[in-house]
Amino acid sequence: MEALKTFSLTLLNQMEEELLSSRITGNDAWDWTKASITISAGYLVKLRTYISAHPFKKRSEEVFFFKKVKPLFLSQLIFFSELWNIESARPLDPRNHDLLVGYLWAEINKIEEFLISNSFLYEYYKDQEAYMDFKLFVRHPSDRFHFCNIPLKVPPVAFYGDPEFSTGYDYLFAQFKAYEALKQHLLTEYEKVQLYPETVEETDDPFGDFDEIARLFEKVASPFLHNTGNALSRQDISFILRKWRLYPPGKPTEFVIHSLFKETDYLPARIREAVFCLNKLWQAEIADVDYGDDQEEKHPIFM
Numbered sequence: 001m002e003a004l005k006t007f008s009l010t011l012l013n014q015m016e017e018e019l020l021s022s023r024i025t026g027n028d029a030w031d032w033t034k035a036s037i038t039i040s041a042g043y044l045v046k047l048r049t050y051i052s053a054h055p056f057k058k059r060s061e062e063v064f065f066f067k068k069v070k071p072l073f074l075s076q077l078i079f080f081s082e083l084w085n086i087e088s089a090r091p092l093d094p095r096n097h098d099l100l101v102g103y104l105w106a107e108i109n110k111i112e113e114f115l116i117s118n119s120f121l122y123e124y125y126k127d128q129e130a131y132m133d134f135k136l137f138v139r140h141p142s143d144r145f146h147f148c149n150i151p152l153k154v155p156p157v158a159f160y161g162d163p164e165f166s167t168g169y170d171y172l173f174a175q176f177k178a179y180e181a182l183k184q185h186l187l188t189e190y191e192k193v194q195l196y197p198e199t200v201e202e203t204d205d206p207f208g209d210f211d212e213i214a215r216l217f218e219k220v221a222s223p224f225l226h227n228t229g230n231a232l233s234r235q236d237i238s239f240i241l242r243k244w245r246l247y248p249p250g251k252p253t254e255f256v257i258h259s260l261f262k263e264t265d266y267l268p269a270r271i272r273e274a275v276f277c278l279n280k281l282w283q284a285e286i287a288d289v290d291y292g293d294d295q296e297e298k299h300p301i302f303m
Contacts, residue, residue: 001057001058001060001061002065003054004054004061004064004065004069007050007056008047008065008069008072011046011047011050011073012072012073012183014043015039015040015043015073015076017242018039019036019039019040019076021090021251022035022036022039023036027184028086029083029087030084033080033083033084034084036076036080036268037077037080037081037084037294039081040073040076040077041077043073043076044073044074044077047069047070047073048162048165051065051164051165052164053144053301059134059138062137062139063133063137063138065137066137066138066139066166066167066169066170067136067137067170068132070165070170070174071170071173071174071177072177073173074170074171074174074178074183075175075177075178076178077174078174078175078179079181079182080177082182083182083185086107086186089103090103092105097193101190101193101194104186104189104190104193105190108183108186108187108190111179111182111183111186112183114175114179115176115179118153118172118176120153121153121172122176125173126176132147135147136167136169137167137169137170138167139163139164139166140163141167144158144168151214152160154168154303155168155169155171155172156168157171207236
């Protein structure tokens with residue numbers, strides 16, 4: 001048990017240092033959440049490798065790991081993944097303050113609904129109860145569906161997760177921890193938006209600073225960033241487009257990436273060319289890939 005505690009604490013400190021560095025150096029939420037997902041996922045792999053090499057000696061050690069240790073690492077991955085999803089869909093038009101306020105509050109309500117729907121086990125988690133631990137945090141319990149003949153709510157991940165590195169409830173407890181932190185983060189964002197709403201100057205030009213936008217699109221149209229030489233990912237490109245999305249005259253319409261290729265008539269020529277260039281760059285992502293030269297076996301149902 002002591003060796004597990006020592007290793008886990010050392011690994012946790014290393015992960016938290018990397019996550020903090022990512023947060024400090026990241027320019028915005030898109031940057032540091034994406035980096036943090038990679039970091040936390042990597043440390044989960046290290047934890048999995050250690051457990052494979054050092055099997056549990058007692059059931060109490062197994063319970064300790066899946067109840068106390070693994071959720072510390074997994075909760076970080078869940079937190080940053082959920083935050084990435086929230087930031088990806090976050091309304092960016094600074095002229096619609098109410099839309100952003102409503103969006104943040106809706107995300108907070110989703111967390112509340114999740115905690116309420118799992119209220120029995122959430123109370124068990126908050127009160128640090130232990131009477132069901134040998135049922136919840138053992139990988140192969142005798143009866144996963146009941147505790148003392150009382151039906152248990154079973155997380156689906158208990159059946160499709162790694163059977164040697166998951167009990168299902170370790171994921172649920174990690175969700176509790178992650179969602180508490182995410183709720184606090186969203187409440188802070190909500191209060192910040194309420195206190196300091198963004199303002200924009202009214203302009204008759206629906207494209208704002210055309211030169212700046214044109215330069216950005218020219219950069220996006222190249223498969224590499226000129227300053228670093230690193231290849232642009234689809235998320236990088238999508239972020240630039242979303243960050244600088246604009247609205248045609250009339251009723252504002254979401255300038256999302258998938259409709260961009262269909263709605264190019266009102267774009268200036270230089271930006272339209274960059275959009276078409278992007279479309280060509282992304283064709284490889286949806287193209288079929290040949291995995292080998294073996295003759296494909298045909299099944300009569302699909303012929």
